[in-house]
Amino acid sequence: MVIPAESFVLDPSYEGTLQQQIQELVTEGILSGRLQPGERMPSSRRLSEQLGVSRITVTLAYTELVSNDFLRAEGRSGYFVSENAPRPPVFDIPDQATADSVDWTRAIGQRFSRYAPLVRPSDWRRYKFPFIYGQADATLFDHQNWRQCALKALGQRDFEAMTADYYERDDARLIEFITRHILPRRGIAARPQEVLLTLGAQNALWMAAQVLLTQRRTAAIENPCYPGLREILEPTRCKLDVVDVDAGGLPPEALSSEVDVVFTTASHQSPTNATMPVERRRALLARAAQDGFIIVEDDYEFEMSFARSPSPALKSLDQTGAVVYIGSFSKSVFPGLRLGYLVGSETFIREARALRGLVLRHPPGHIQRTVAYFLSLGHYDAQVRRMGTAYAERRAVMEAAIHEFGLDLAAPSNFGGSSFWMRAPEGVDTIDLAQRLREMGVLIEPGRAFFGPEDENNAFYRLAYSSIPKERITEGIGLIADALAA
Known part of the structure; x- marks a missing residue:
């Protein structure tokens, strides 16, 4: 039996190479039992046409799968699912209860999920003004x-x-x-x-x-x-x-x-x-x-x-x-x-x-x-110097913008680092401020999480310059100032 080429569809959001994705599609099909030993794979030409990739990409993927014994090659006959390929285990699985009958409120000895970690959007890179702390800047990494x-x-x-x-x-x-x-x-x-x-x-x-x-x-x-x-x-x-x-x-x-x-x-x-x-x-x-x-x-x-x-x-x-x-x-x-x-x-x-x-x-x-x-x-020292130079430039731009737009620094920062600790005007809740700014493409870090549970302090926020290009800093600070004024 020949496996139809239409059985394989590429995922545009896949982060690896096309060759890796083709390999993954085949191995997943074999491990799930969808592709059976002895079945013939689509020809490299047919699959390349179906996926819209070069024929050599499919051939390289097939070659790698042969080396790992997922496929076998038979001269001019093409590629087949190997009889030695890993097979999924077969279990006689009884019906399992969908409801959890364990009383976990008594079974759990200590609770850790109640802690509220600092939440940063996983897609922060798509925001134009990411004043968030602690993330790596791809432009500075070696x-x-x-x-x-x-x-x-x-x-x-x-x-x-x-x-x-x-x-x-x-x-x-x-x-x-x-x-x-x-x-x-x-x-x-x-x-x-x-x-x-x-x-x-x-x-x-x-x-x-x-x-x-x-x-x-x-x-x-x-x-x-x-x-x-x-x-x-x-x-x-x-x-x-x-x-x-x-x-x-x-x-x-x-x-x-x-x-x-x-x-x-x-x-x-x-x-x-x-x-x-x-x-x-x-x-x-x-x-x-x-x-x-x-x-x-x-x-x-x-x-x-x-x-x-x-x-x-x-x-x-x-x-x-x-x-x-x-x-x-x-x-x-x-x-x-x-x-x-x-x-x-x-x-x-x-x-x-x-x-x-x-x-x-x-x-x-x-x-x-x-x-x-x-x-x-020596790569580490070179990277630290490169980061220090970039941070110094961004810091100078941000400090000037903070003064230009009249924002309030809560504490001086004389030795560098990668952020400023800020104070919002009286009556402003920085958690609400952060949410409004996020809708404008601006990410800031509310300061509430840095204080103890007994201290309901929502007046502070942190602005980092480690992940934002210096060309966007002034415009972003202006948006923060506008939001505070509003």
Whole structure:
């Protein structure tokens, strides 16, 4: 039996190549049982006419399917579904109840779905004025060299690094580069056994909280702060000491005497961008030494300190080992990479490493080796310089537009970063404002999520310039000003 060419239809929204889509159509048909062993495929000419693609594209797809034993070729007779092709398992499935009879309100021990994450439209790129934070700008990313590093990591020489179970270890090349090149830029000296790779800063914060906190301990957090931190701390059932930040970030004198762990974003306070002065950093370290608490320093954006030289990390000033440092490649490479690191005393890292082993073993070896090549070959530094130059230009344009249209900066941002923390006029709800602006093609980030549930604060919003071309910034700020005036 010859399979009709009309059985195959291309999807215009498919993100891969035409050859890949043809392969996927055939494999899906075989795995679903729609295409049976021994059936003859349409000729490459007939299928190319049906799909509106070149004949060579179909031939290459068929050749790849033959190499994977989904199809077999028979001289001039054409291509047939292989008798050795994977077949779907056959089950005698009884009728299953459509209703869920489990009482999940009693079965679930802890609830996590009640947390309201920061919601950003998945199609944000189609908006003309995306003032949203934390997304990668394709025009600034080094696609070609990243691809070359990924291909290098896929090579035979790195087969072990790509395929092996590291158990609780990390890629030695990547750890070496972090300890010898990344951390010294923040004034931090660390041995390999004092560094642990994580699946981004979020994962690092979670592990720090799990290792350091119990329901009998107290954690101090900044207000406002990164929303994910509150969600991480709540399941630990620890007590919270919420400390309002000022123009210099977290004030040490406002900390409770009962605090056990302090979480801070000293270099770029999230979300206000305030930078903690060196004198205040020393005062915080002195309090830690006096009261015996641990400091978790989330240095999530230090590479973006392009406006001034970055202040030394808290970890670099630490003389007692009280600081656990968190770094990430999310802002400097791309957020989807999901790769960060913890730096701390060997005792702390030993516990964090054991915890990571229980949950996820280690970040994927291929990703680790690709990043190691990207860093060691100089591509990372080149990208950071390129991003810093572009961000500086966008920042200058946005700052000028903010002043031109009379918008209100809620906090100064003197060291760079990738956003401004804004205050709306009295009586304006920024959640409603964001919805109205979205209908105009403008995306902003309401500030409500950065405050605790007890603080009904809808007066702030964040404007980021990491994902918007500088040519559109002024027009977008003008639309925000018009919406506020209305």
